[in-house]
Structures are given as structure tokens and as C-alpha cells.
Amino acid sequence: MQIYFAPLQGITDAPFRQIHAAHFSGICKYFTPFISPTQNYNLTNHEIAEVDPWKNRGFHLVPQIIASRPELFLWAASQLADMGYTEVNLNMGCPSGTVTAKGKGAGLLTSLTGLERFLDEVYARTPIRVSIKTRLGWQNPDEFPDLLTRLNTYPVSELIIHARTRVQFYKGQTAPEAVLSLLPSCKMPVVYNGDLFTPGQCQAFAKAHPEIQTVMIGRGLAANPALARTVLENVPLQPGEMRTYHDALYGAYRQLFPPNAVLGRMRELGKHLACCFEDATKLLKKIRKATSLSAYENYTAELFEHPLRPDPGFIPEP
Ligand SMILES: Cc1cc2nc3c(=O)[nH]c(=O)nc-3n(C[C@H](O)[C@H](O)[C@H](O)COP(=O)(O)O)c2cc1C
Structure with missing residues (x-):
């Protein structure tokens, strides 16, 4: 099993990642909390510092971009490619009302036609690999098969699925079965995310679902920084x-x-x-x-x- 550290806005910033990686092993990829290019093609000083390669040396980092317009996404992706990054992640999962109202994050899930227009442009012109972090849908996990059918038509480098819908935010039951049942139809590598909070839960999940090779963990790792090491190397938090x-x-x-x-x-x-x-x-x-x-x-x-x-x-x- 491989473990990714999920982006957590307000927690997993550059100093956090640097110190976590210096103290604990087991994380295959870290992700930045989303950066959001403005209409004027700008990033804030904080966002520039977040992706500064010098501040992220010593571990594998994937910058995450949130945008409602493909040209803004592509501009940020090309800035990141110029800095030496080879992959960026598209945020299609952020449930916050202020974000979705602007058609960003999980807001992209409200219209599959709109999403296709966005992705057509992104995948036709991106200078680097684009992975996606999504939810099962907006309202109901039943939306996932249609969403996946569309995503399968693009060269998505990796699909990270948070096993909830937008209306659930981060609460209520996850629906792992919605992901597992469609795994054979996924044309891209899949990463499972959601409610793996302790080493024991991760081990049980790995045993029950050997077909999932990679999981992304957020709150569990923010709580127990040795979670990945415990699962992979059997060395618990001291x-x-x-x-x-x-x-x-x-x-x-x-x-x-x-x-x-x-x-x-x-x-x-x-x-x-x-x-x-x-x-x-x-x-x-x-x-x-x-x-x-x-x-x-x-x-x-x-x-x-x-x-x-x-x-x-x-x-x-x-
Ligand atoms: C405080 C907080 C901030 C988050 N910030 C981001 C973010 O910037 N980008 C993103 O894709 N997901 C973000 N998420 C979602 C997490 O990456 C992850 O998908 C979610 O916490 C579920 O995983 P977990 O159950 O392992 O925590 C955030 C979640 C929380 C709780």
C-alpha cells in the first residue's frame, strides 16, 4: 500500500510538510492545499511561497489548483511546470459554499457538460500531467458512474476519490462500495480517500481491499503523524x-x-x-x-x- 498526505487548508502548509517529512517516514506524496489563480492571472505571496521548490525540498510534492476557468488552471499549471513540477492536481472536491458558488471545487460537479468543456480544454493544452481529486457527485453517490464515464475519456494521471458527495461535506457515512464496485472500469490509477483515521483502520482497509493500492489520508495523519509509518513499517508513535x-x-x-x-x-x-x-x-x-x-x-x-x-x-x- 502507498500512502499520500491529503491537502488540509490551514494545516498542511510548507513549514508543516517540511517538518512532518523530517520527522516521519511513509508518505509517498504530499499535496499543497489548493492555490487559486485570480482573474488577473496572479497568485498571492502565500501561494507562491507554498509551491517554492526550496521550501518543499526533501519530499515529493504535488501542487493543487482550484479554478472555474480552464485558462486560469492552465496558466497556473504552466507556472508550476516552469518551476520543475511534473504533475498538478485539479481540485474537484472542495464543498465550501463560497467556492462552489463560483463554479470551483465541487462546483464543477453540478454540470457534466460544463465539466467536459473545462476538461477538454485542460487536457488538450496542459504542459504537465493532471491528476484529479473528486467526490462521488454533488447530491448522490449514484452520480458517480456517469462522472467516471466522462473522466475515463481523458488522460487523468491519477484519480483521488473522496467517498462522499458534496452535500455531505466531511460528515456522515462514506460510500466505499461506490468506488470499489467501479474500480474495474477505471481507466486511470485510483486513490481512495475518506475516514481512514487510525493505523488499525488503515490496516483493516488494506486487508479487506487489496485491489486499492493507494490511499490518501488527511485528518488521521494530522492527528497521528506516525500513522503511515505505523501501517507500512510497523513502528508506532512513541x-x-x-x-x-x-x-x-x-x-x-x-x-x-x-x-x-x-x-x-x-x-x-x-x-x-x-x-x-x-x-x-x-x-x-x-x-x-x-x-x-x-x-x-x-x-x-x-x-x-x-x-x-x-x-x-x-x-x-x-
Ligand atoms: C480543514 C480541512 C481542509 C481541507 N483542505 C483541502 C484542500 O485544500 N484541498 C483538498 O483537495 N481537500 C481539502 N480537504 C479535504 C481533505 O484533503 C480530505 O479529502 C478530507 O479530509 C477527507 O479525508 P480524511 O477523512 O482522511 O481526513 C480539507 C479538509 C479539511 C478537514
Whole structure:
């Protein structure tokens, strides 16, 4: 099995990827959170820093682009090709209302004819490989067979499927059967994504579905940074490792960003890391609401004194 680290806007930025890759093995590809070229063919300074090859050295990175117009996608893809990238990923899954209202992300799934117009242009003119990250459809997993029929007509380098529809966002049941039943008809390599939160769950999935060779994991890896290593090399997360990793990341952010930005990022990460520890529910709430870096430091110092849970990973909110 191969494991990809899913893009998580607000968590898996360049410093995060650098530090994760330096501390933990097992990730075959990292993906940037989406970059979104503007109507004037621009990227923000943050987006340029995100894809800077120097800030992403030492691991395999695939930049992800979100766009509603093929010419904007192609412009960004050619900028990335000029930087030396050989693959870009098209985001067809982002469920956020502000994104889909502009026809981007999962918004591309609302009209298959519109999608075909977009993809015709992209695949006719792209200077590099284009993989796709999609959902099963907008409303109902029954939409997936038609979507796949259309996608099969393009040279999609890899198809990453989040096994939910847009209306589900990241909640409710995934529908792995919708992916598995159509696997033999997929003309491109397929990557499965969705709710593989712990090493145990990944191992069980790999055993039950040997036909899936690659999975993409997001929240599980944000919670347990050693998840891929545990699955692939059988070396579980060690108690002291979490602290070392956390402190390296915290130190890097403190050098790069003002205190409020550091606090925002660390609260988001901290709420994932806390899932790996026993009896952390109260601390998790405190970490999420910490109003200063010193409060945050106190809560995490306390958190790291707790024992690790067996099979540590992400715990979704009920
Ligand atoms: C906070 C957050 C930010 C995300 N940002 C992105 C993104 O920028 N691009 C993308 O394709 N998916 C994004 N996703 C979706 C994840 O990549 C992934 O598909 C989703 O979390 C399901 O996988 P998981 O169950 O392993 O977490 C995001 C999800 C979350 C929760």
C-alpha cells in the first residue's frame, strides 16, 4: 500500500510538510492545499511561497489548483511546470459554499457538460500531467458512474476519490462500495480517500481491499503523524515523539509568523494531536479556545503528560 498526505487548508502548509517529512517516514506524496489563480492571472505571496521548490525540498510534492476557468488552471499549471513540477492536481472536491458558488471545487460537479468543456480544454493544452481529486457527485453517490464515464475519456494521471458527495461535506457515512464496485472500469490509477483515521483502520482497509493500492489520508495523519509509518513499517508513535515534532513545528511558526497567526495554526493542529491522548477531551476544548500562546503552551505541556491511546488517530466529532 502507498500512502499520500491529503491537502488540509490551514494545516498542511510548507513549514508543516517540511517538518512532518523530517520527522516521519511513509508518505509517498504530499499535496499543497489548493492555490487559486485570480482573474488577473496572479497568485498571492502565500501561494507562491507554498509551491517554492526550496521550501518543499526533501519530499515529493504535488501542487493543487482550484479554478472555474480552464485558462486560469492552465496558466497556473504552466507556472508550476516552469518551476520543475511534473504533475498538478485539479481540485474537484472542495464543498465550501463560497467556492462552489463560483463554479470551483465541487462546483464543477453540478454540470457534466460544463465539466467536459473545462476538461477538454485542460487536457488538450496542459504542459504537465493532471491528476484529479473528486467526490462521488454533488447530491448522490449514484452520480458517480456517469462522472467516471466522462473522466475515463481523458488522460487523468491519477484519480483521488473522496467517498462522499458534496452535500455531505466531511460528515456522515462514506460510500466505499461506490468506488470499489467501479474500480474495474477505471481507466486511470485510483486513490481512495475518506475516514481512514487510525493505523488499525488503515490496516483493516488494506486487508479487506487489496485491489486499492493507494490511499490518501488527511485528518488521521494530522492527528497521528506516525500513522503511515505505523501501517507500512510497523513502528508506532512513541510517547516522546509527539512533543519533539510539535515543538519543532511551533518553533518554526514562531520564527515565521506573528503570535496571532501562530496561535490560529497551532490551535487547529493541537485539536487534531489531542485526539491521540487518553482523557484529553477537556484539554482539547481548552486548546481550541486558548487566547494566548502562553495558555496554549500550558495546555499542550499538560496534554503531552497523558498516555497515548491504543491505535491513536483522529476522533470525529459526534
Ligand atoms: C480543514 C480541512 C481542509 C481541507 N483542505 C483541502 C484542500 O485544500 N484541498 C483538498 O483537495 N481537500 C481539502 N480537504 C479535504 C481533505 O484533503 C480530505 O479529502 C478530507 O479530509 C477527507 O479525508 P480524511 O477523512 O482522511 O481526513 C480539507 C479538509 C479539511 C478537514
